[in-house]
Amino acid sequence: MYSIDKYHFKEFKIAPGHRANYAVLCNTEFEENQWGMKYSPANNYSREYKILPLFSHPQIPIRYKEGNAMMYKEGKSVIAQNYLIITHFEGADIVEYFQKRGLPDQDEMKRVIQYFSNATLPLHHMHSKGYIHSDIKPGHIILNPHTGTIALIDLECTIKIGEIICGMSKEYASPEQKQMIRMLRDGEEEKTVLKKVKMNAASDMYSVGLIFYRVLTGKLWQEANINPQEINKAIPDKLNRVLLGLLEENPDNRIPSAEALKKELATV
Structure with missing residues (x-):
């Protein structure tokens, strides 16, 4: 003990x-x-x-x-x-859970969609308060497969929308997070960085997209960088488009919010 x-x-x-x-x-x-x-x-x-x-x-x-x-x-x-x-939230890292089960097939695809739709709820709440998590990665999205609910944990790096980030997980960071870190490391002043890089809900959504891609394909987007349907043919066309919409490099072209993602998933 x-x-x-x-x-x-x-x-x-x-x-x-x-x-x-x-x-x-x-x-x-x-x-x-x-x-x-x-x-x-x-x-x-x-x-x-x-x-x-x-x-x-x-x-x-x-x-x-x-x-x-x-x-x-x-x-x-x-x-x-x-x-x-x-x-305490009972459950498991969502990526590890599916690594043990294997790639979702057609029968399981509906459950995966429900899990990620459920994950939009705490994210929408956070964003509606004017904050972003800014460190979304598999270990911070805890799936309870018995209830179908997702817990959003580890808020150490949570910031107000528009602030300087205070940390990130490189594998699951958005392009704008990486850009902000590069600029700060190059010695640019925070005021200058904030004029060039806007941190908002879309940054969290990119991280969600990276996790979603890994669950459905078993691969990291940065390493595979190919259409998810080419890896897992069980992915429906509409869901394929949603995934690619989350992974847009330009945040202006990306699915912008948890609420928007939930609406998109409801149509799959």
Whole structure:
């Protein structure tokens, strides 16, 4: 048994490539699987703790507490950890889920469409509040296949629409995110960058498109860069057009919002 502060969990789970490790709390005063804990000796979660109350949606975590305390294993001290306690969502990384199942066939295509339609709900809520997630990747879209719902988690990099980004996952970043990072690295002032690069909901939609493409084809768009139907012939023509509409390099030509994506998926 492990503990941090007064919070207990059974397994020490390390997530390579992520800024946080994660465990489900098993305190007796909590309901089973009610709360999860992000923890790391290096990363601080105070920013996410402040951001979470901006949103009120059943598919976005609720915060409980953040802090710093020693981690213990069977009563013996291990290492101090920063931690954040949030709503626990049962489920799996959506890409990993389909990697285990194989490419969706015609019979499963309807479910995939429903999953991504469901993912538009927390995104629309966030965008309607004037914010973008700006770090959408498979591990941040948690699918519960039993309920068909998607949870949108890890809001550490969430920003107001039109702000400078504070992080991204390169494989799932939009072209404008990459452009912004390049300009900042080249020493351009933030005011100049913001005049040239507009961060809005369309940036999140590109990231959703990259994940959607990978679920339906098993490949990264950047590596394959071919029509999704050429890889998976079970993809309907209309859905194929939706995918390509999400992956437009120019955000002005891209499906612009979660609400617009939901409407498009309803017609597939």
